[in-house]
Amino acid sequence: MKKETERINLRYSDKDLKIFKKIVLIKLKRARTDFELLSSSLSYKNSNCTNDTSPTFKVLEEGANTLSREQMGRLAQRQQKFIEHLDAALIRIANKTYGICRETGKLISKARLRAVPHATLCIEAKLKRN
DSSP states (O other): OHHHHHHHHOOOOHHHHHHHHHHHHHHHHHHHHHHHHHHHHHHTTTOOOOTTTSOOOOHHHHHHHHHHHHHHHHHHHHHHHHHHHHHHHHHHHHHTOTTBOTTTOSBOOHHHHHHSTTOOSOHHHHHHHO
């Protein structure tokens, strides 16, 4: 029973959480900027062209444009999901549960959290899933 209690109380220090918060906020700022760029290019917001209204008879170009817009749409969706994960990481930092593996209850390594600041699984648990 004591071992279970120790595992629950295991967490990163407030100093560590402050450092991780900075990392998350930097990544979040970049992610939001990238998302805005993708979104604006999808909506032609910053363009004076008539690409979305003028008729064209170049079928191959239309196909390429459609494919490009679909890829940009997928990138925008992935970026939005990344932003949601980073926002969730900020909540875990505020709750002081950041960096605790949701499967094993062990601390996720600092190196992993620096590389993937929204990680919720330690390497051990991640490898078991694959």
